[in-house]
Amino acid sequence: MNRFKHNWLICRSVAEVTYKEWSAYRTHSLVSVIVGPVYFMVQYFIWTAVYGGQATLGGMDLHQMIRYFGATALIGYLIMDFADWNLSMLVRTGKFLTFHLRPVHHRSFALYQKLGHRALGFLFEFLPCLLIFILIFGIDMRPASFPWTLVSVMLAFLMNFYVNYTIGLTSFWLVQSGGIRSAFMLVSGIFSGALIPLDFFPHWLQVTQLFLPFQYIAYMPAMVFTGHYSLGGLELSIPEAVAMQGVAVLVMFGLCELVRRRAMKQFTAVGA
Incomplete structure (x- = not known):
């Protein structure tokens, strides 16, 4: 109990x-309040044109599609992460040494940083955009199940962090992981479901996504929000989908821990 209290105080x-x-740079967050709705508006016009007079596409009607993209935009504000960039910078400059000598595990420290950063994002990005989507676009942004959506978003938060932190750990071998980071952002943007629902991909690619971390970052929490999850011919109830997401997060955590331990053997404090 004392250790839990100690960790909570540090967190x-x-x-x-x-x-x-980051409150000193909250104007950066306010820019997102403009970018988010503009991106959503573009998606709205594109999908309205794509649907034309069709009732459904990929098992979703136009109203569901609009809610899906509204959900992915809002979820993106809640789970945004920079752990890979930050870790790469610390390794490249040698400043990671100061964290390596501290009693607090750097991964835990980075996670706590993300909590504070996203708390700011919740106030200056998430809430303003939510109001814009509801009051201006007239979109129904009520989740099918608020408790399950909340759990799913929390798991997506952790998944995104552990994946990015693992990418950042490659800096211990490469020093500069910018190339890997850029490649991952591109792949993640496509296969996470943030740009297009994964239902539109070929069946074999949908099945592949079940074993990769990308869909658990955006697609699954967005589908939990809408109240229906299916991918690659697999249809799950919302509790089953969230349970699968939880297992995926545990697997990703295990992989992150394995890479971290190997990375610590590579640590030479370059630049210190």
Whole structure:
């Protein structure tokens, strides 16, 4: 119990400091309030034209499609992560040494930072865009099940963090992981479902996504939001889908831990 309380105090302190630090740059978040709705508006016009007079596409009608993209946009604000870039910078400059000597595990520290950063994003990005989607676009943004959607978004938050942190760990071998980071962002943008629902991909590619981390970052929480999940011929109830997402997060955590331990053997404090 004392250890849990100690970790909680560290988590709260790091999150609060990060929140205050990034509050000085909250105009950056306000830019997202413009970019998000513009991107959504583009998607709205594109899919309205694609549907034409058709009732459904990929098992979704136009109303469901609009809600899906509204959900992915809002979820993106909640789970946005920069752990890979930050870790790469620390390794490249040698500043990781200061974290390596601290009693707090750097991965935990980075996670606590993300909590503070996304708390700011919730206030200055998520809530304004939610109001814009509801009041201006007239979109029904009520989730099919708020508790399950909340759990799914939390799991997506962790999945995105562990994946990005693992990408950042490659810096211990490459020093500069910018190329891998850029390639991953491109692949993730396509196969996470943020640009197009995964139902539109070929069947074999949909099945492949069940074993990759991308769909658990955006597609699955968005489908949990809409109340129906199916991919690659697999249809699951919302509790089953969230359970599968939880297992995927545990697997990703295990992979991240394996890479981290190997990375620590490579650590030479370059630039320190």
